[in-house]
Amino acid sequence: MTAAYAILFYSATLILVIGLIVKIKQYATTPAPLKIPTTPAPTTKQGVVLRMAREIIFFQSLFRANKWIWLFGWMFHIALVLVLVRHLRYFTEPVWFWVVLIQPFGIYAAFAFVAGLAGLWIRRIAIERIRYITSPSDHLMLLILFGIAGSGLGMKYVSPTDIVAVKAFILGLLYFDWQPLPADPPVLIHLGLVALLMIVFPFSKLLHAPSVFFSPTRNQADNPREMRYATDTGRNVASGE
Amino acid sequence: MDDYTLPELREPVEIPEINTGAMAHSQPFVAAPKHQLALGFPGELVDDWHDKAIAKFGELLESQRALKVYMDACVKCGACADKCHYFLGTGDPKNMPVARQDLMRKIYRRYFTWAGKWFPWLVGAKDLTRDVLDEWYSYFHQCSQCRRCSVYCPYGIDTAEFSMAAREIMDHVGMGQKYCNEIIGKVHDIGNNLGLPEKALGATLEDLEEDLEDDTGVAVRLPLDEKGADILLITPSADFFAEPHVDGLMGYAKVFHQAGVSWTLSSQASEAANFAMFIGSHDQMGKIAERIKDAAMELGVKRIIVGECGHAWRVAYNFWDTLVGPFDFLDPAYPIPQHICEFTFDLIQKGELTFDKSANDHMTLTFHDSCNVSRASRMGDIPGGQFKIPREIIKACCNNYVDMATDTIHENTFCCGGGGGLLTDDLIELRAKGASPRMGAYEQVVKHHGVTHLAAICAICKTQFSKVMPMYGFAMDDIVGVHQLVNNALILDGLGE
Numbered sequence: 052m053t054a055a056y057a058i059l060f061y062s063a064t065l066i067l068v069i070g071l072i073v074k075i076k077q078y079a080t081t082p083a084p085l086k087i088p089t090t091p092a093p094t095t096k097q098g099v100v101l102r103m104a105r106e107i108i109f110f111q112s113l114f115r116a117n118k119w120i121w122l123f124g125w126m127f128h129i130a131l132v133l134v135l136v137r138h139l140r141y142f143t144e145p146v147w148f149w150v151v152l153i154q155p156f157g158i159y160a161a162f163a164f165v166a167g168l169a170g171l172w173i174r175r176i177a178i179e180r181i182r183y184i185t186s187p188s189d190h191l192m193l194l195i196l197f198g199i200a201g202s203g204l205g206m207k208y209v210s211p212t213d214i215v216a217v218k219a220f221i222l223g224l225l226y227f228d229w230q231p232l233p234a235d236p237p238v239l240i241h242l243g244l245v246a247l248l249m250i251v252f253p254f255s256k257l258l259h260a261p262s263v264f265f266s267p268t269r270n271q272a273d274n275p276r277e278m279r280y281a282t283d284t285g286r287n288v289a290s291g292e
Numbered sequence: 293m294d295d296y297t298l299p300e301l302r303e304p305v306e307i308p309e310i311n312t313g314a315m316a317h318s319q320p321f322v323a324a325p326k327h328q329l330a331l332g333f334p335g336e337l338v339d340d341w342h343d344k345a346i347a348k349f350g351e352l353l354e355s356q357r358a359l360k361v362y363m364d365a366c367v368k369c370g371a372c373a374d375k376c377h378y379f380l381g382t383g384d385p386k387n388m389p390v391a392r393q394d395l396m397r398k399i400y401r402r403y404f405t406w407a408g409k410w411f412p413w414l415v416g417a418k419d420l421t422r423d424v425l426d427e428w429y430s431y432f433h434q435c436s437q438c439r440r441c442s443v444y445c446p447y448g449i450d451t452a453e454f455s456m457a458a459r460e461i462m463d464h465v466g467m468g469q470k471y472c473n474e475i476i477g478k479v480h481d482i483g484n485n486l487g488l489p490e491k492a493l494g495a496t497l498e499d500l501e502e503d504l505e506d507d508t509g510v511a512v513r514l515p516l517d518e519k520g521a522d523i524l525l526i527t528p529s530a531d532f533f534a535e536p537h538v539d540g541l542m543g544y545a546k547v548f549h550q551a552g553v554s555w556t557l558s559s560q561a562s563e564a565a566n567f568a569m570f571i572g573s574h575d576q577m578g579k580i581a582e583r584i585k586d587a588a589m590e591l592g593v594k595r596i597i598v599g600e601c602g603h604a605w606r607v608a609y610n611f612w613d614t615l616v617g618p619f620d621f622l623d624p625a626y627p628i629p630q631h632i633c634e635f636t637f638d639l640i641q642k643g644e645l646t647f648d649k650s651a652n653d654h655m656t657l658t659f660h661d662s663c664n665v666s667r668a669s670r671m672g673d674i675p676g677g678q679f680k681i682p683r684e685i686i687k688a689c690c691n692n693y694v695d696m697a698t699d700t701i702h703e704n705t706f707c708c709g710g711g712g713g714l715l716t717d718d719l720i721e722l723r724a725k726g727a728s729p730r731m732g733a734y735e736q737v738v739k740h741h742g743v744t745h746l747a748a749i750c751a752i753c754k755t756q757f758s759k760v761m762p763m764y765g766f767a768m769d770d771i772v773g774v775h776q777l778v779n780n781a782l783i784l785d786g787l788g789e
Binding site: 074077078081082083084085086087089090091092093094106110112113115117120124171174178179180181183184185186187188189254255256258259262263265266267268269273275279280281282 | 307309310353354355356357358360361362364365366367368369370371372373374375385388390391394405406407413414415416439442443444445446447448449450453574609610611613614615617618627628629666667668669670674675676678679703
């Protein structure tokens with residue numbers, strides 16, 4: 052079991068990292084032939100950085116679009132960040148000072164994580180419009196995330212596992228010095244689903260995470276009159292075709 | 293054709309129940325072979341359309357970052373689902389922006405992604421069949437490329453980029469749209485969308501000069517092809533004779549007269565519109581823009597000013613310089629290019645224009661923000677100038693002004709229903725239904741604030757509203773141009789001289 056999970060995690064990490072590098076490279080190297088910011092847009096680079104920050108930290112556009120989706124979606128994502136940060140304790144020895152500090156918030160966040168996911172899932176089923184645009188893969192993502200949260204909370208509150216041994220297993224992976232993984236179902240489910248999520252990441256809608264940074268309607272400054280936007284692929288008819 | 297009912301007007305707009313297939317019958321006429329061939333596209337659907345379409349799709353994915361990124365980015369959150377005026381007006385679920393995108397995304401997944409190749413059922417990937425192509429033709433001609441969805445999308449996904457790309461692919465397999473492609477041909481052959489030849493244009497302008505002098509007693513000029521003029525005015529050809537557009541043209545002429553600048557129109561570039569944007573053809577867009585640059589150089593002007601036209605302003609403001617620039621032969625002391633509203637507003641601020649506001653007292657106005665001006669360009673120095681400047685002009689020449697509901701103006705504005713190359717009678721049902729969200733907001737200010745007229749700064753909006761407003765119980769001349777209001781109220785020097 053230990054070897055299987057060790058190999059699973061090494062493979063999942065490789066797929067995630069290489070998959071993301073390939074995708075990000077595609078986004079970065081595909082030319083943006085024309086200026087297409089959705090206006091009103093900032094006219095300077097600093098303004099664009101602020102706009103992107105508002106989008107990524109607060110989901111500004113989503114807030115304007117629909118308060119319920121924003122509430123559930125934002126709650127889920129912020130909780131995800133807190134939970135991930137909390138999990139750094141399993142990857143560091145000694146545990147970093149600030150990671151220790153946020154531990155209690157990470158626990159609350161797990162409940163917010165589940166509540167946000169539940170809200171999103173209910174909307175996906177109950178609202179006709181959103182049901183119409185939903186594919187099986189959209190449910191699958193929710194299922195995986197629910198499974199991760201459920202098994203994690205299960206370990207915390209229902210059937211505790213030998214968390215010290217789990218940490219030893221993870222540190223063992225990091226230092227290529229394998230340690231036995233406790234064979235409790237919750238931890239196996241939890242880690243298995245996390246690995247699955249890492250594997251599907253570069254092939255699924257989870258790509259919204261890197262792609263938002265490359266969205267021309269959001270990351271371009273509105274300054275075509277102030278600064279010439281000339282591109283290799285913007286066909287310049289004047290200079291001969 | 294005519295057996296459809298218009299949606300009931302409501303503000304705030306009511307989100308309709310899903311009505312699958314409600315607009316599946318809506319299709320514009322397919323371009324005739326001669327209109328296709330004139331633009332370098334195959335005359336009719338080619339035998340190997342499937343392979344050609346996939347190849348072109350792949351080419352676009354590699355050359356347009358927006359398309360590439362937006363294919364992957366969508367999480368199906370539903371933020372856009374109730375934002376499209378065509379969905380709100382028809383209830384057809386394929387008019388939800390995300391569903392419209394998915395018509396293309398399902399093909400992308402099948403042919404260009406690993407998941408779609410191996411697990412098509414899981415991710416909704418589909419083969420490109422003739423049915424899919426027909427569906428593309430129908431629903432990518434139910435998008436006015438107004439970008440309202442892109443305002444609300446958490447990733448800024450712009451459905452206009454999808455519909456432009458889809459139309460570009462369809463053009464390349466021989467399935468172009470008659471309205472757009474025929475018009476682009478006219479621009480190349482004759483110089484403008486309406487096919488108005490140079491002689492007729494000259495005669496029209498002379499008649500208008502006479503009208504202006506009869507009305508005002510002042511010799512206000514409408515010069516054509518005058519070498520050495522300072523300013524070249526590029527305006528939609530509808531301004532030369534369509535109603536209410538032409539009153540706006542007289543408004544521009546009066547402003548130029550009053551400013552004491554020398555200006556000219558060009559017979560070679562007697563059209564601001566650039567329908568190549570609608571069909572997603574950068575090549576055609578460049579060629580159409582090029583003739584404006586040529587005209588400006590040949591006439592030796594120092595400035596270019598663009599008249600009231602929404603998508604033309606987007607192309608001029610955002611794309612001209614990239615496509616055919618640099619425009620370094622123009623005077624850098626002025627914005628390149630400049631919008632006629634910027635020019636007029638500047639004079640108002642300097643106190644150089646005097647208005648008799650009472651000339652517009654028979655009207656109470658509201659302003660329709662045109663989509664391409666609001667969400668795809670700017671006026672003035674600061675973001676949002678495109679909202680402020682036209683309103684300031686209206687307020688400078690009218691006593692009665694009221695805004696519509698805030699979620700229907702500025703960048704939240706609803707499309708008129710006729711933009712993006714859909715302003716054709718073969719799509720009248722779509723146009724009429726798509727106008728309903730705007731008409732609902734308008735009806736509110738009519739009822740509660742006594743508004744009598746809707747002002748706009750786009751030739752397409754003006755034509756569309758004069759057609760659809762009567763369907764909703766308003767008069768066809770309830771739509772006015774901003775410079776039409778200027779025309780009514782501007783006091784000219786030299787009166788009675």
